[in-house]
Amino acid sequence: MSSGTQLLAATAVLGAGTYAFRLAGPVLRSRVTLPARAEHLLTVAVVVLLAALVATSALTQGHGFAGPARPAGVAVGALCAWRRAPFLVVVLAAAATTAVLRLLGAS
Template structure:
């Protein structure tokens, strides 16, 4: 890739990021629209997480990964500390892969 392309992309990225603070006072969005935008962002992040959980580069990622995410979800619901959530999910996934459930 040429250096001028990188420069143009950097400039466009900067312009895109500066538009929000510059136009904040000029554009007014209703509270209902703000709520829908928040929900859309949440839905996007959840769909990305599910896609990365279920699929790997060559297809289905396996049941061990799904079980690990399920354990993490339960620990989040129980309000466990972050370290406990990560270690618990990794341990369940590792044990299931060790016994042959990929």
């Protein structure tokens, strides 16, 4: 079997597996019931995972602290989002804050 054929076969298998996993949710939803406590914990887990992702991305670069500019930009973006600013304003405010602080030497 050539390398191209193997790549094509692997792509097809992975695509079929992904489709099967995505189809399993709606198909099994009516058959599997979770206790209310478990559903609540899963909902909380999603929020915790997203908060951890934001914190890791905002505070670290490589294996160390990212410096004060990036967390300040994220904080400004979060404040704009909390105040329900348009998405473009949120992104531009966060980027501008980070850029100005880095320009001033806050890395």
